[in-house]
Amino acid sequence: MMTVVVRAVCVVLVALAGLRPGCAPGDAGAGRERDEAQRGSLVIVGGGLEDDRAEVFQALLTRAASGPIGIVPTASGGGLETGASAAERFERHAGGREIVVIPLTQHDADKANDPRMAELIGSCGALWFTGGDQSRIVRVFRPEPARESAVFAACQALLARGGVIGGTSAGAAMMSDPMITGGRARRGAAADTENPTPADAGVRLGVGMGFLSSGITDQHFLERARMGRLIEAMRATNAPFGYGVSENCAMVVDRNSGDFEAIGELGVVMLTRDAQARGGEVRLSIFSTGDRGHVRGASCVPGPGLSQVRSDGPGVDLGSCEDVFGRESVEHVVRALERGAASARTSDEWRVLEVRVDDRRSRVFRSAGGERPGLVIDAILDVRERGS
Numbered sequence: 001m002m003t004v005v006v007r008a009v010c011v012v013l014v015a016l017a018g019l020r021p022g023c024a025p026g027d028a029g030a031g032r033e034r035d036e037a038q039r040g041s042l043v044i045v046g047g048g049l050e051d052d053r054a055e056v057f058q059a060l061l062t063r064a065a066s067g068p069i070g071i072v073p074t075a076s077g078g079g080l081e082t083g084a085s086a087a088e089r090f091e092r093h094a095g096g097r098e099i100v101v102i103p104l105t106q107h108d109a110d111k112a113n114d115p116r117m118a119e120l121i122g123s124c125g126a127l128w129f130t131g132g133d134q135s136r137i138v139r140v141f142r143p144e145p146a147r148e149s150a151v152f153a154a155c156q157a158l159l160a161r162g163g164v165i166g167g168t169s170a171g172a173a174m175m176s177d178p179m180i181t182g183g184r185a186r187r188g189a190a191a192d193t194e195n196p197t198p199a200d201a202g203v204r205l206g207v208g209m210g211f212l213s214s215g216i217t218d219q220h221f222l223e224r225a226r227m228g229r230l231i232e233a234m235r236a237t238n239a240p241f242g243y244g245v246s247e248n249c250a251m252v253v254d255r256n257s258g259d260f261e262a263i264g265e266l267g268v269v270m271l272t273r274d275a276q277a278r279g280g281e282v283r284l285s286i287f288s289t290g291d292r293g294h295v296r297g298a299s300c301v302p303g304p305g306l307s308q309v310r311s312d313g314p315g316v317d318l319g320s321c322e323d324v325f326g327r328e329s330v331e332h333v334v335r336a337l338e339r340g341a342a343s344a345r346t347s348d349e350w351r352v353l354e355v356r357v358d359d360r361r362s363r364v365f366r367s368a369g370g371e372r373p374g375l376v377i378d379a380i381l382d383v384r385e386r387g388s
Helices: 002-017 028-037 054-061 080-091 115-122 134-141 150-160 227-237 327-338
Strands: 041-045 069-072 099-101 126-129 164-168 179-183 203-206 216-218 241-245 250-254 259-263 268-273 282-287 292-294 306-308 316-320 343-347 351-356 363-367 375-385
Touching: 041 054, 041 241, 054 080, 054 126, 054 164, 054 250, 054 259, 069 080, 080 099, 115 150, 126 150, 134 150, 134 179, 150 164, 179 216, 179 227, 203 227, 216 227, 227 241, 227 268, 241 250, 282 292, 316 327, 327 343, 327 351, 327 363, 327 375
Parallel strands: 041 164, 069 099, 069 126, 126 164, 216 241, 316 343
Antiparallel strands: 041 250, 179 203, 241 268, 250 259, 259 292, 268 282, 282 375, 306 363, 343 351, 351 375, 363 375
């Protein structure tokens, strides 16, 4: 591993040596202005990315603009060693394309306006943010949120010229602004090992990177039963949309069109706050590999081989579960709906979750052989405390 670290760091130092000292990134100012058009792409991974999930690596590599792939290890406690390990993983899929580690660790907030660092980022065609703590990314890239740093402007310029920014776990959470910094839903049934906070602590929020401007992102979504905290975050910030990405899954966003594609089963859970409905009800959409949607919920394209279900069957009570927001519970709800049920309900020790598809906006699609979970669009999500 040490050989990889030295080699990766050496590549970066060589790249830095060729840059002109004292020179700000030439495209940063113009790039920020052009970003109003929302160019570029995002590859948002929910964590736990496995090496054989080649389609996720390729989603970033094929969307990259000219220049190397930059690995950003800022979120990690492992610093440059983590960056070198991530670079090694990408090299297996990159077909010889140059991979560099951007030498910005959690301790490098003083480099936010380093012109050489900004120019190195600006020379890349893609950036990949590793996992760790998303707040570390913001502290380095946006130490003064009201004043744009040089390295943050370089990221914006990369997107403005059609590049791509991706990230896993913390690298997914940082995509929105505001962003979720930690915590869990009040009275959550399942403990969250990443954030072992008291059950009544609620979600914690802070400034994010804002590459995805339409709503709030969350990661490790179904595996750590985080739907409740995403709903809390949306209500606390008045965000109209929330995007939860599951482990070893990705949400691939075209910022120009707003369209996105899901990779992975139950890979992307999209929540929409319906301000026009009673109580500002929440709508639920669930996407798997090949399904396409829009970040503002305007449309969907089912994956190959899916057909729409007639949702006119009786409602189904699935009984009790460990956590209504967990993967197993959500999959059981989806399977009930794709069999034609007009609603599906389940409960845990604290809550009852019911999903209904009994109005014109809601749609469900299923595959002919049931080999993958169905696609659920704009179902009504009702979560309430038991006994209420």
